[in-house]
Amino acid sequence: MAGPRIPFSEPPWLMGLPSPYFSASHRAWQAAIRPFVQTYLHAHAVEWEQAGTVPEHVFSEFAAAHMLIPALPAPLPVAWLKRLGIHTLLGGLPVDQFDALHGYIYGDEMARSGLVGPGASLTTGMAFGVPLILKFGSEELKEGLLPDLLTGRKRCCIAITEPDAGSDVAGIVTTAVKSADGKEWIVNGSKKWITNGIWSDYASMAVRTGSPESGANGISLLVVPLKGHPGVTMRRLNVSGFVSSGTTYIELNDVRVPVENLIGKENQGMRYIMTNFNHERLAVATGTTRQARVALSTAFEYVLKRVAFGKPLIEQPVVRHRLAKAGALLESLTAWVEQFAFQMTQLPSQQADVQLGGLTALLKAHAGMVFKECADVSVLLFGGNGYTKSGQGMLAEMLYREVMGTRIPGGSEDVLLDLAVRQLVKIFSIQTKMLMAAESSKL
Structure with a gap:
């Protein structure tokens, strides 16, 4: 029998109180993932947050255990996961049974140290960058990117915020203009406060393809290559908290991106x-x-x-x-x-x-x-x-x-x-x- 727990240390359903929401599947999932997250993340969370970086091997360990996938919105992309040989998650949870409550439990457990930075360094790209490709990318784009992104061989971030456009997404000024031959987008501008950017191979990036006056109706989404790509410069930003999450400033100078990297339709990015x-x-x-x-x-x-x-x-x-x-x-x-x-x-x-x-x-x-x-x-x-x-x-x-x-x-x-x-x-x-x-x- 477990000993007494400090008041408020767990949500009521984990303090033994009844809940109308959580099934046996949810309880088994929580019991399965807590030891893994404790061992591979929380045992060193304070140390890594103070150091400012989570070691690279941690991302690989989470990827190998398919413990990045639960950061995706439910329902999971079951067909894609099964194609990649991923039929179950930790503890034997079938991927087609994963719902938003399993996702809630995952998010709660990932933050259980109290420090969100270490967990965010692993999951932010999967949670917010990859879904846009899954939902709206062309079949060609998905075929080229998802096998590596879903298995953690490559990393993706979401890049929307700019130095002068934070919550006002419609005010972004980073531009994407088609090249003379129509085969590429040429991207110029900057992105700021981009979580995970410094480690990312790609960004699902909001760019202005319409006129400045078009506001939200002139925004598109592009998958922009980052690490090592010509014209891309990235540097870490020093922030008050979430230090280990890799907050990044990205500069884009005549960055050439294949037109096929457009996510969905031109000027529909805000809706996506x-x-x-x-x-x-x-x-x-x-x-x-x-x-x-x-x-x-x-x-x-x-x-x-x-x-x-x-x-x-x-x-x-x-x-x-x-x-x-x-x-x-x-x-x-x-x-x-x-x-x-x-x-x-x-x-x-x-x-x-x-x-x-x-x-x-x-x-x-x-x-x-x-x-x-x-x-x-x-x-x-x-x-x-x-x-x-x-x-x-x-x-x-x-x-x-x-x-x-x-x-x-x-x-x-x-x-x-x-x-x-x-x-x-x-x-x-x-x-x-x-x-x-x-x-x-x-x-």
Whole structure:
């Protein structure tokens, strides 16, 4: 029998409480992947994050165990995986039974150290770069790229953000112009804050193929070769948190890309990008929720043993009050994230894109705000130890620096809050018009 666990250290369903969402398959999956992720990632996560880089062999170990594939959105590309000889995942889970709740569990386990950078260094490209090729790439493009990308022989990132265009994706200025003979795209511009870019062989890249005035309607997606490709220069960026995730600045000077590397149709890139937002934002919210959990439970463990003013800190009412407020936010967030993952198992992809789009933006923004509260509480309860980059409060200090890395990337908090309400209003307006039309037809 397992011993007592620190309060808030696991989501309720892993604390032995009943849940309406998780089946025997989900529980077996969680039990199978936790030892692997602990051994090959979390045992060294703090060390690698402090060093700023995860050793290259770790990516190879995850690829060999097919433990990068669960970063893809559900359902998985079953036909492609079986073609490549991949019929089951770790623990014997058939690839055609993998759903969004399995994906949620994977994301939660990958963030269980509290430090998302080491895991993100492995999975971001698979999670956000590869799906665009899978969904919208031509058969020729998929045949040329997917065997290497899905097996981890090559790496891909997603490159959208620019120095002057972050959450405003429609404002990107990196251009792609066809060569005189029409056989190549010539790409010029720069991309900034690109996770995994420094290690990537390719980028699923947003480029402007229309006029500057065309906004979102002039954006296309290209698979742009990176490492060693003429005209491409990459350098690491120093950021506050997620240090080991490989945040990169990419410069593109007359980079020649075959016209066949266009993903889908010209000037349709923004529409394609939006189809992965639910998966992206749910993935971010999942990892952020686990980070908040680690921050709060680490502080809880500390105040149980830390003696001040002649008694353990947990006996101070103000300490219990802080833990209670943050804990309520954390468990409410957890319930919402799990609900979203369940809803994505029940809704067809296109329906989920519409009905959950605005709410997923709100979920991602809310997760960042809850993480901030839990990180604040953690550092305050650790006191001076939480302000020190070594010792008992080291993890609390590291997590505090990661908060803004969840509130800004993937759509900054204020932009997503506004987007969520605008999307809800849009859906309400459409439904109202449909109802009025239906009533009018009866008359």
